[in-house]
Amino acid sequence: MPTANPAALSEEIIRRALGEFKLELSGQQVLKIQQYIRIRLMSNEKLNLTAIRDPLEMLYRHFCESMYAAVAVPVQNGRLADVGSGGGFPGLPLKIIRPDLQVFLIEANLKKATFLAEVTRELGLAEARVLVRRYEELGEELAPLDFVCSRALGEFGPFLAWAGSEHVWAKEVILWLGARDLEEIQKIPGWDWREPISVPHSLRRMLLVGKRKGPGEESAKRSEDSQSTPGKTG
Numbered sequence: 001m002p003t004a005n006p007a008a009l010s011e012e013i014i015r016r017a018l019g020e021f022k023l024e025l026s027g028q029q030v031l032k033i034q035q036y037i038r039i040r041l042m043s044n045e046k047l048n049l050t051a052i053r054d055p056l057e058m059l060y061r062h063f064c065e066s067m068y069a070a071v072a073v074p075v076q077n078g079r080l081a082d083v084g085s086g087g088g089f090p091g092l093p094l095k096i097i098r099p100d101l102q103v104f105l106i107e108a109n110l111k112k113a114t115f116l117a118e119v120t121r122e123l124g125l126a127e128a129r130v131l132v133r134r135y136e137e138l139g140e141e142l143a144p145l146d147f148v149c150s151r152a153l154g155e156f157g158p159f160l161a162w163a164g165s166e167h168v169w170a171k172e173v174i175l176w177l178g179a180r181d182l183e184e185i186q187k188i189p190g191w192d193w194r195e196p197i198s199v200p201h202s203l204r205r206m207l208l209v210g211k212r213k214g215p216g217e218e219s220a221k222r223s224e225d226s227q228s229t230p231g232k233t234g
Contacts (some may be wrong), residue, residue, distance in 0.1 A: 009034060009055050017056075020073055021064045021200050025097060030098050033063055034122050040087060041123060043115050065088030065199055067097045069174055072197045073209055077101055078146030083135045083159065083172070084108075086152055088116050090176065094149075096130050101129045102140055106135050135159070137168030149174040157184050164175070164190045164212050175208045182208065 011030050018025060025033075037055050052058050066089045069075050071122045077100040082091025085105040103192065105120075107113040115131040120128045131138065136158070148163045148170040156175075163170040163228075173191065186193050191210035199205045 009037065009059060013056070016061050016156065017059050017064055017156075018067070021068045021095065023064065023067050028033065029096055032125075033059070035123055036063075036096075036119060037090075039119055043118075060201060062087070062089045063093050063131040063204075065176065066093035066151070068186070069081075069176075069207055070094060070097045072207055073174060075101070075147060075170075075174070078106070079144065080147040080149065081106060081135075081142055081145050083148060084141075084152040085116060085130075086112055088119055090149055090151055091172070092116070092119060092123075092125070095119040095125050096123070101123075101127070105130045105140065106133060106139060108132065108134045112157065136162060143167060143169050143171040147172050147174055149176075156181070157188055160185075160188050160191060160210075169212075171212060173210045173212075175193060175210075177206060177208060180204075181208070 006029065008226055011027070011034075014030050014033055015025075015134070035098050037058060041053075041055065052061060066110060072232075075094060075098060076161070078099060079102045080094065081104040082088075082094075083106050085091050085107045088105065088204065090103050091103050103125075105113075107116060107130065111132050116130045119125075120130065120216060145163075145168060148168070149172050150159065153159050153175070161175050175185065181195060185208060190213055192213055194209045194211075197207040197209070199207060
């Protein structure tokens, strides 16, 4: 990873980093990244949005890794909910690279939600709505969702049960996670998981994409598993 002046990131540096993730952005989209980083650095001391203070590391870890889903999944357009959005990742970078996305930023912390509202206003991001709620309290006001995503979850079971519920009915979930969480998540029923997608410049972080199973598929899978289990003999 190259080094840069911590005070600012030039368009050249940003494009070089984006290129390493196979991302192409317009000049206006690059400008939005620069504005976002400036606002974030100004607000970080008060809100403790992230432990990452270096703009270049912020670019790679937060912006590039978030935007990478746009090409790796891929994410084009539709309705996307970012659960536990915090400082706006991955939802706002995905909104920047895919302007046609309708994005819901779900954040229970009022100060962080206020920051998110400021960013969306400053960047002129239409159809990016901040919801100051716990995700468990939301349902029909979000549905139907094409994507539910998160980078900051600890309890995956309740989250996936919520995302697949009839009140939310998300088609796909996208998770940014470490390798140590992979086995636990793949055992959770109700989702067909794709092969993990490695994140550039990381040996441990990955994207995991799951597609919601229909009720019939889940019942058929349980039946198949029970039939494949050898019976006991007396």
